[in-house]
Amino acid sequence: MxxxxxxxxxxxxxxxxxxxxxxxxxxxxxxxxxxxxxxxxxxxxxxxxxxxxxxxxxxxxxxxxxxxxxxxxxxxxxRLAEVVAAYPWQTDEEVRHPYVIFSSDGRSTAELGALDGLDPAVERTAPGPHHVLFWEVVRGDTLGSVVGKASAKAAYKSTTTTRNLRTLRRLLA
CATH class of the missing domain: 3.30.70.1280 (SP0830-like domains)
Structure with a gap:
């Protein structure tokens, strides 16, 4: 396989x-x-x-x-093809980064998806198939955003990884 x-x-x-x-x-x-x-x-x-x-x-x-x-x-x-096909937003990648946060336990992405205080003008999230969290953030705001800061915490180091949608498409090519 x-x-x-x-x-x-x-x-x-x-x-x-x-x-x-x-x-x-x-x-x-x-x-x-x-x-x-x-x-x-x-x-x-x-x-x-x-x-x-x-x-x-x-x-x-x-x-x-x-x-x-x-x-x-x-x-x-x-499964990766299903995740990429399910990405929920049409994104202008010159303005916003489309990301997928993957989780090995499912709990991590559920927690990140439930974060309070997201500014919809900066970022948005949506749950996806196979324990992923779709995340879109304004270019230049990734590390300073609510999800960016939270996902960098040690608690998520062993269970999550994030990829840009463009990279995922390359993996499927």
Missing amino acids: RFVVLLRGVNVGGVRLVMSDLRSALTAAGYADVTTVLASGNVLLTADGDEASVRSDVEAVLRREFGYDAWVVVLTAD
Whole structure:
């Protein structure tokens, strides 16, 4: 089965991985057709098993081979296609960033989606399929927004990762 593996905090938060090394490590661990997209921890691979077993194994490979506390979100390519197709807003990407926040536990995105104090002129959220939270924010306001600040908290480090809709479309291409 084809899986999408989204690594949290790679090449943006202090953890530096060379994508060719990442591909080699996952191939050596028995995964097939390993491809990376961009340099921010987006991996496509083929494996037997389910999302939970791939997640557990990939995290173990990353910890062993690269020596960091690795957390990933794993979903099938079909599920990613469902998420992208369900994005609820038409977005002018020159004005607003369209994001999807992924969760490995479902609780995290539910909490982020229930945050109070969102300024609708700046950001908006909507729940999506497969434990995701759709989030759209004015360009330049991502880190200072309510959701941006909350999602950066340590409580969400091991369970969430965020991707721009454009990156997700590239993963499906």
